[in-house]
Each structure stands twice: as C-alpha cells, then as structure tokens.
Amino acid sequence: MKAYALFRKDLHSELRTRYAVNSLAMFIIVAISVILFSIGQEKINENLTAGLFWVVIFFSAMSGLARAFVSEEERGTALTLQLIAAPSTVFSGKLIFNIVLVFAMNTIISLLYAALFESFVIKNFPLFFTTFVLGNIGLAVSSTIIAAIIAKAGSKGTLYPVLSFPILLPLILTSVSLTLSSIDGTSFAESIFEIAIVACYDVIMISAAYMLFDFIWKD
C-alpha cells in the first residue's frame, strides 16, 4: 500500500500547485487551436483526424508526464524516497499518478475532438474505448520509465520527446489505425490483431519497466 501512499503524496503536492494540470490543460487548448487555425474552413478526412488526435496526445504527454520524476530531482527529494521505499514501490506510485494524469488528459482531448472536429465521429464505440484504455496504459508506462531516465540525466527537457518517440512509435502507429477503424465503424473482430499488438506492447513494457527501474533509480 506504500505505492498508494506515494500516489497520494504526488496528488497532494500536485493539487497544491496545480502545475502539471494547469500547464497540460493549456497545452491541450493551444495545440488543438493551432490545428483548428491551420485547418480553417476545410473539412479534413478521417485518416487525418485519427492521426492528429494521436499527435496531440503524444505531445501533451511529452509536456506533462516528465514532471513525476523531474520534480523529485529538482526538489532534492529523490534520496529520501530511495531511503523510505523499494524501487518498485516508487515506480508503482509514479505509474499510478501518470496513468491517472494520462486518462484525465486524454478524456479531455477526446471530448474536445468530438466537439470541435466534424469528422471525429466514433461509429464503433467499444473498439475506441478498448484502444483508449490500452493505449493510455502503454503511453503512461513508457513515458514514466523514460521520465526516470531523463530525471537522472539532468532533466534535459528537449531530450524527453526524442527518447520517447521511437519507444512509443509501435503503440502510436497501431493506435492510429485502431482509431481510424473505430471512426470507420470496422467491427471488433476484424481489428483483434491490432488490439492484441497494443495489449502485448503494454505487457512487455510493464514487465521491462519494473525490471529495469532498479538500475535507473539506484546510483
């Protein structure tokens, strides 16, 4: 239950400053309005909508998720955490926090997309929901482990998307095609292979992240 306590601690310190939530919300609004300005009056097709949806998700994640570990290094509290909890517990706590953040962020993005983009109409909702859940978990896990690397590397801000993108690419490519399928109204059975890929990705990333976190965390 220590992981949950760590999550509570992160949540409290987040609610006190609201740094990540505020900057994420503003980032989402800015990114979507840039897309809307560039589209203008043009009606874009489903293919582009599905791609742009994940572009916004990727860059929003990159702007917000590094905080979890970078803030510990900045405040100099990483050593205390090392003393009071096992590495896997620390990772669990941070992972829960990031998963909650990703789910909140992507729900807002999806709602904004549904409201603002004419072509973003989900015909197969169960498929979209499955993609959404599995994709968010994968996104949170990969971003959390890369955030840990970045925090130890001296929190180089520009390096975060550079390191995360190749790791997230299989997830993003499959999620884009799944989102496109759910907009097109393709049946669940036809997309089962893609869903299996995303599920595999999640499982592989979770196990690798837990195995490797020890080496990042302990200097």
Add this chain to the structure above:
Amino acid sequence: MIWKIGLFLLLSFVSIAGITFPIVENPVSWYQFPLIPGLEENAKIIFFHVPTAWLTVIAFLMSTIFSIKYLRKRNLDDDAKSYAAAQLGIIFCILATVTGAVWAKFAWGSFWSWDPRQTSIFALLLIYGAWFALRSAIEQEDKRAALSAVYSIIAFITVPFFIFVMPRIMAGLHPGSADDTNSGPVIDFKMNGNMQLIFFLSLIGFTILYFWMWKIGYRSLLLKEKINKQYIRG
C-alpha cells in the same frame, strides 16, 4: 593475416559477381541468375542491401547484449563494446536506408513511400539517434553507461514490433510483405542455387567484416580511455 586476405577476396568476388553476373530467363551456366517477375535487374540489390539491414539488427542486438552485461557486472569495458557496436549499427542503418531508397526509386517510382519496412528502418534510425543523444547529454561515465544501457534494452524490445509485426499487418510493397504475391516470402524467393550461394556468401562476408570493424572500434575506445587516464594522472 590470412583471413583478412580471404575476406578481401570473398568480398571482391561477391561484389563483382553480384554486379556483373547477367540475369536471364532460363539460366543454364553457373554464372547466370534467374529472372524474378516484378524485380528483374533490380533483384541484384539483395547482395548488398540485405546484409546492411541484417547487420543493423545484429549491431543493435550486440549493443543490447553488452548493455545487459554492463548492468550485471558494472564493467566499463562492456559499455565501450556496446558503444562500438552501436556506432557501426548506425552506419549500416544509414547504408540500408539509402540503398533501399535508391532501389525503391527504380522499383516503386519514388525514394520514400512509408512502406512498413521503410517505417521500421526509420524507427531504428531514430532509436540510434536518440541513444547517441542520450549518451552525449550525460557527463558522468558510469551514470552514462547505466542509463544508456537501460535505454538500449527498452528500445530493443520494441524492435520485434517493427521488424516482424508491422510489415505483416500493413500492406506493403517490399518483397516479403504480407500481401506480396510476386516474389514471395523473402527466404524461399525464386533464386536459384548460385544466386543463393552468392547471397549467403555476401551475408557471411559482411558479417565477418562487421565483427572485424567492431573489434577495432572497441579496442580504439579502450586505448583512448587509457591514454586519457594517463594524461589526467601525469
């Protein structure tokens, strides 16, 4: 020394044979290659392009293996070996991308068309680039070794998605894709014996060349470190 001359002769033979042996419809002599429908003269790139792509993955694999070894033993020599493998890997990765793009211009009509194979080699290029960016960002030696080792392991486990899964689910133009009916799956393609022989000789030759280059690479890295340490002490 003998094997170096042997390797030189082998690679010269492969290069000359790969470029000059004619492609005919019904091969009779030992030096004639069969005609593969849909590939024709373009098929000859297989002797040079496939080994580079193969070595890209081998280099990545070796870099990851030495990363794992570093994390277990904490020996900085393993880090140097991993680094030398990755240095060669990025060179072969660029070569595979460029030769593939030039071939695509003649076979498909454009240099780049986001075929699944092109996407995966591009992702490998990005991984290598990110890995070197991460290494250059960290000053402290053991920290750099540990973090880049972890990153290379995480990156390596995504590679099967690119190499084996993506080309199978996306429709592609590359020989060996899921919907390829012309030239079939890559391994049992319609090559005759001598074409296969030269192909495998080329693979073996390039692999030996890679290991030779890798050995020189990591030995020079170790020597550089040694000289640096002497310089600091003296």
